[in-house]
Amino acid sequence: MANDKKLVEEITSMDVDFAQWYTDVVKKAELMDYSTIKGFMILKPGGYAIWENIQRELDARFKKVGVENVYMPMLIPESLLQKEKDHVEGFAPEVAWVTHGGTEPLVERLCIRPTSETLFCDLYKNIVHSYRDLPKIYNQWCSVVRWEKSTRPFLRSSEFLWQEGHTAHATAEEAQEETIRMLNVYEDFCREVLAIPMVTGQKTDKEKFAGAEATYTMEALMHDGKALQSGTSHNFGDGFARAFDIQYTDKDNKLNYVHQTSWGLSTRLIGAIIMVHGDDSGLVLPPAVAPTQVMIVPIQQKKEGVLGACEKLLADVSAAGLRAKLDDSDKSPGWKFAEAEMRGIPVRIEIGPRDLENGECVIVRRDTREKITVAITDAAAKASELMETIREDMYGRAKAHLESHIYDAHNYDEFLETVETKPGFIRGMWCGDVACEEKIKEDTTATSRCMPFEQEQIADTCVCCGKPAKKLVFWGKAY
Amino acid sequence: MANDKKLVEEITSMDVDFAQWYTDVVKKAELMDYSTIKGFMILKPGGYAIWENIQRELDARFKKVGVENVYMPMLIPESLLQKEKDHVEGFAPEVAWVTHGGTEPLVERLCIRPTSETLFCDLYKNIVHSYRDLPKIYNQWCSVVRWEKSTRPFLRSSEFLWQEGHTAHATAEEAQEETIRMLNVYEDFCREVLAIPMVTGQKTDKEKFAGAEATYTMEALMHDGKALQSGTSHNFGDGFARAFDIQYTDKDNKLNYVHQTSWGLSTRLIGAIIMVHGDDSGLVLPPAVAPTQVMIVPIQQKKEGVLGACEKLLADVSAAGLRAKLDDSDKSPGWKFAEAEMRGIPVRIEIGPRDLENGECVIVRRDTREKITVAITDAAAKASELMETIREDMYGRAKAHLESHIYDAHNYDEFLETVETKPGFIRGMWCGDVACEEKIKEDTTATSRCMPFEQEQIADTCVCCGKPAKKLVFWGKAY
Numbered sequence: 001m002a003n004d005k006k007l008v009e010e011i012t013s014m015d016v017d018f019a020q021w022y023t024d025v026v027k028k029a030e031l032m033d034y035s036t037i038k039g040f041m042i043l044k045p046g047g048y049a050i051w052e053n054i055q056r057e058l059d060a061r062f063k064k065v066g067v068e069n070v071y072m073p074m075l076i077p078e079s080l081l082q083k084e085k086d087h088v089e090g091f092a093p094e095v096a097w098v099t100h101g102g103t104e105p106l107v108e109r110l111c112i113r114p115t116s117e118t119l120f121c122d123l124y125k126n127i128v129h130s131y132r133d134l135p136k137i138y139n140q141w142c143s144v145v146r147w148e149k150s151t152r153p154f155l156r157s158s159e160f161l162w163q164e165g166h167t168a169h170a171t172a173e174e175a176q177e178e179t180i181r182m183l184n185v186y187e188d189f190c191r192e193v194l195a196i197p198m199v200t201g202q203k204t205d206k207e208k209f210a211g212a213e214a215t216y217t218m219e220a221l222m223h224d225g226k227a228l229q230s231g232t233s234h235n236f237g238d239g240f241a242r243a244f245d246i247q248y249t250d251k252d253n254k255l256n257y258v259h260q261t262s263w264g265l266s267t268r269l270i271g272a273i274i275m276v277h278g279d280d281s282g283l284v285l286p287p288a289v290a291p292t293q294v295m296i297v298p299i300q301q302k303k304e305g306v307l308g309a310c311e312k313l314l315a316d317v318s319a320a321g322l323r324a325k326l327d328d329s330d331k332s333p334g335w336k337f338a339e340a341e342m343r344g345i346p347v348r349i350e351i352g353p354r355d356l357e358n359g360e361c362v363i364v365r366r367d368t369r370e371k372i373t374v375a376i377t378d379a380a381a382k383a384s385e386l387m388e389t390i391r392e393d394m395y396g397r398a399k400a401h402l403e404s405h406i407y408d409a410h411n412y413d414e415f416l417e418t419v420e421t422k423p424g425f426i427r428g429m430w431c432g433d434v435a436c437e438e439k440i441k442e443d444t445t446a447t448s449r450c451m452p453f454e455q456e457q458i459a460d461t462c463v464c465c466g467k468p469a470k471k472l473v474f475w476g477k478a479y
Numbered sequence: 480m481a482n483d484k485k486l487v488e489e490i491t492s493m494d495v496d497f498a499q500w501y502t503d504v505v506k507k508a509e510l511m512d513y514s515t516i517k518g519f520m521i522l523k524p525g526g527y528a529i530w531e532n533i534q535r536e537l538d539a540r541f542k543k544v545g546v547e548n549v550y551m552p553m554l555i556p557e558s559l560l561q562k563e564k565d566h567v568e569g570f571a572p573e574v575a576w577v578t579h580g581g582t583e584p585l586v587e588r589l590c591i592r593p594t595s596e597t598l599f600c601d602l603y604k605n606i607v608h609s610y611r612d613l614p615k616i617y618n619q620w621c622s623v624v625r626w627e628k629s630t631r632p633f634l635r636s637s638e639f640l641w642q643e644g645h646t647a648h649a650t651a652e653e654a655q656e657e658t659i660r661m662l663n664v665y666e667d668f669c670r671e672v673l674a675i676p677m678v679t680g681q682k683t684d685k686e687k688f689a690g691a692e693a694t695y696t697m698e699a700l701m702h703d704g705k706a707l708q709s710g711t712s713h714n715f716g717d718g719f720a721r722a723f724d725i726q727y728t729d730k731d732n733k734l735n736y737v738h739q740t741s742w743g744l745s746t747r748l749i750g751a752i753i754m755v756h757g758d759d760s761g762l763v764l765p766p767a768v769a770p771t772q773v774m775i776v777p778i779q780q781k782k783e784g785v786l787g788a789c790e791k792l793l794a795d796v797s798a799a800g801l802r803a804k805l806d807d808s809d810k811s812p813g814w815k816f817a818e819a820e821m822r823g824i825p826v827r828i829e830i831g832p833r834d835l836e837n838g839e840c841v842i843v844r845r846d847t848r849e850k851i852t853v854a855i856t857d858a859a860a861k862a863s864e865l866m867e868t869i870r871e872d873m874y875g876r877a878k879a880h881l882e883s884h885i886y887d888a889h890n891y892d893e894f895l896e897t898v899e900t901k902p903g904f905i906r907g908m909w910c911g912d913v914a915c916e917e918k919i920k921e922d923t924t925a926t927s928r929c930m931p932f933e934q935e936q937i938a939d940t941c942v943c944c945g946k947p948a949k950k951l952v953f954w955g956k957a958y
Contacts, residue, residue, distance in 0.1 A: 033602070033605070033606075035551070035552045035598070035601070035602075036556060036559065036601060037552055037554055037556060037589065040552035040553075040554060041552070042549065042550070042551055042552065042602060043549055043550035044549055045547035045548065045549055045617070048548050048549050048550050049547075049548070051550075052548065068524035068528075069524065069527050069528065069531065070521065070522055070523055070524055070527050071521070071522035071527050071530075071622075071640060072514070072521055073514045073516055073519035073520070073521065073638055074519075074553075074591075074622055074624070074638060075516055075519060075575075075624075075638075077515060077516060080515065093581050093582060094581050095581065096554075096577045096579070096580050096581075096589075097577060097578060097579040097580075098575045098576060098577050098578075098591070099576060099577075099578045099579070100575070100576040100578070101575050101576075101626040101637075102572050102573050102574065102575075102626040103572060110516065110575075112553075112577070112591070119514070122514070122515060123512070123514075123521060126512070127512075138524070142622070143550075143553055143621070145553070145554075147580040147581040158580075159552055159553060159554075161550060
């Protein structure tokens with residue numbers, strides 16, 4: 001049995017070195033690999049299947065609110081990227097440039113999309129003419145490239161998979177409603193599907209998207225107390241519409257600029273899943289996105305009847321709509337347990353000769369390791385029921401972790417001490433001056449994560465400079 | 480009512496100008512648009528939704544035969560592309576080259592993947608060590624770029640969406656089995672889902688994939704009698720494995736090269752759907768991939784009870800698992816009929832005040848225009864049932880069209896006359912010499928489409944040169 005725990009022993013404990021623990025989990029659970037090109041990742045079957053489940057669940061939510069999927073070109077002409085001033089300044093330094101097609105040099109350089117605002121603007125300019133053509137609520141699932149200097153699995157890579165929604169509306173009010181509506185879709189999705197609670201609010205001007213009037217964000221708290229920006233929704237006002245000349249005729253036959261939004265969410269969320277739910281035995285996957293939800297493990301599988309009972313149970317559990325597998329390999333049960341734990345499979349069911357005699361099996365929860373003995377005939381129903389229980393419990397624990405890691409700082413001394421000693425979010429008032437954001441970042445590496453929707457006046461003065469406070473801000477170190 | 484047919488009147492009749500008919504349908508059914516970059520297309524909601532349905536149906540079939548999805552980088556280093564000699568010769572002339580990342584010139588040029596054999600080989604080299612690691616049956620859904628000089632919606636564009644499967648096996652036999660198995664998955668999918676019959680067989684050496692030992696293909700016959708290569712499956716033998724040094728240790732502890740395959744199918748299939756099933760009123764979509772399967776159209780919708788009955792029916796039809804919509808816009812019923820026909824919606828249901836009095840509605844099939852009067856309470860069940868009937872009938876008509884457009888030629892005079900006068904496939908014997916393929920192409924523009932699996936000796940001599948014949952070949956003009 002010495003060998004059985006090998007898979008697990010190779011993981012660094014998260015309390016010893018969180019960054020190494022993260023890398024170990026990504027590698028041992030076979031989620032991704034680096035390719036030969038620096039910063040470009042390979043999503044392996046275990047990682048890609050999680051993304052497929054995220055896509056399916058989120059896309060169904062998109063379709064319920066009227067989002068239509070499209071596919072836009074992966075290349076953007078340099079002149080198109082340059083049309084909106086702030087946007088090009090934000091992205092030009094980090095794009096990949098195509099200069100040759102086949103053997104011919106191109107007349108104009110093309111960049112691989114880092115994001116597709118400019119392409120959607122170019123489309124909307126051509127297809128939006130009248131108020132009858134509005135709103136346009138388009139989305140695409142694709143990969144984008146941003147040339148990153150330092151990269152980290154799922155959290156920051158030079159190419160990543162995401163969805164980007166791009167909408168056009170008749171009025172500023174509708175655009176603002178859409179911006180918030182989609183942030184809410186994201187937040188609901190993270191709660192109901194990923195069991196991850198979020199802090200939501202508006203980004204400061206310093207942290208907003210290049211070209212946006214306002215950026216809204218959801219921020220998750222990782223197990224180590226660092227924040228992870230997990231999805232953003234931008235209101236562009238009519239800035240892009242003016243730069244691209246996207247106008248429509250209203251009911252009174254007058255020309256108006258459209259108002260636009262965009263919103264995106266990426267494979268970064270897989271990093272959030274790992275760092276919110278994982279433990280020293282590996283991944284703990286939310287049932288809704290787990291590629292395998294139930295792993296059946298025979299004990300003494302060569303004993304008569306054991307494998308047959310497992311196969312029957314596999315059929316039952318699959319018929320109940322769960323993604324289930326049977327591990328009948330020649331590895332030892334201990335190894336199989338460790339492997340199922342490493343991969344974060346929500347429920348494992350063990351059946352051995354003694355269980356069989358009693359018509360029973362043992363269900364083991366990955367999240368709590370609780371063992372439940374049930375009649376084999378009830379196992380499928382029990383496993384189904386556990387999927388929701390597990391999600392609720394995972395959410396509850398993550399929520400408790402989040403809430404117990406939010407600290408208030410009323411002055412800069414308190415702020416510095418809290419940053420130093422208490423990993424988590426710090427609530428602190430802010431004067432609205434970018435200089436304070438810069439000072440805090442320089443002194444502590446913490447940044448303003450968001451101005452929460454629910455504002456409170458916890459002090460009268462800025463936590464940094466002491467001048468009159470304007471906004472409550474969530475500060476934190478972030479990935 | 481004069482205006483009601485406007486949508487339809489703007490389509491060129493397919494007998495007058497098939498190419499223009501095709502372009503008109505693509506445009507009027509709002510499937511795609513060109514972008515500002517030559518040869519790069521925008522898949523609009525109507526076109527992308529068909530692709531999503533193709534993906535869902537095909538991916539489910541892949542998973543049943545054990546395919547695992549992954550995602551590989553979109554860029555390939557030039558040195559990696561060059562490792563397999565035939566492969567780089569085939570693709571280097573048509574790739575897009577990235578030379579700068581951000582503001583820095585790259586040390587080595589990277590190409591945007593035209594196909595990903597080299598990347599998968601690089602991965603397999605790293606993860607395949609023992610016979611226990613085999614087989615690897617990976618697939619990815621992505622977009623690829625091939626710099627095309629002349630382009631055509633869906634059929635040929637500089638960027639297109641596809642899936643590419645890449646597998647590694649222990650033996651030559653297994654690789655050959657896999658190659659044929661996946662071609663069969665494709666063919667079944669086209670028959671059962673798209674209602675398109677295929678001619679299948681092996682490509683000649685001249686027409687095979689760059690780097691393959693053998694390429695197998697399925698070829699569909701368009702309404703105008705031209706062939707469309709609709710999916711291919713390649714057996715690489717150990718050619719790539721030798722170039723990339725992918726070896727594994729077998730049970731006897733000996734080193735062996737793996738044997739590999741790849742297989743792909745793309746948005747080109749949307750072109751096949753249009754040109755196999757469409758008519759002068761627009762698209763005719765196979766029910767399984769139609770974004771909307773049932774369109775409910777109220778007649779005199781302002782009359783009391785009409786809209787209410789339509790909404791009730793919409794709920795019933797949706798509950799029966801069909802993708803249904805209600806067109807309650809202020810357009811005339813005639814316009815709505817024309818629009819639903821243009822978009823190829825398989826079934827339309829009309830309800831007016833008179834129908835309501837009788838508790839009836841009228842179901843109209845898009846493919847045959849047959850009208851069926853049924854009780855409103857039976858409409859959902861009838862519409863469900865029609866989905867399979869329509870697919871069967873569409874397949875039957877396409878199959879009859881295919882079979883009635885296959886001609887035999889026993890000598891070159893017959894061949895030339897048939898090419899000239901009878902659009903379709905020509906069966907003709909071949910000596911095996913590439914010179915004959917080249918002569919036929921130069922004389923007629925027809926090419927060898929495939930050497931069918933079911934070989935027959937319809938003559939003793941080559942249809943071109945008169946020397947002894949080796950193979951029966953399907954010849955034809957192709958897109």
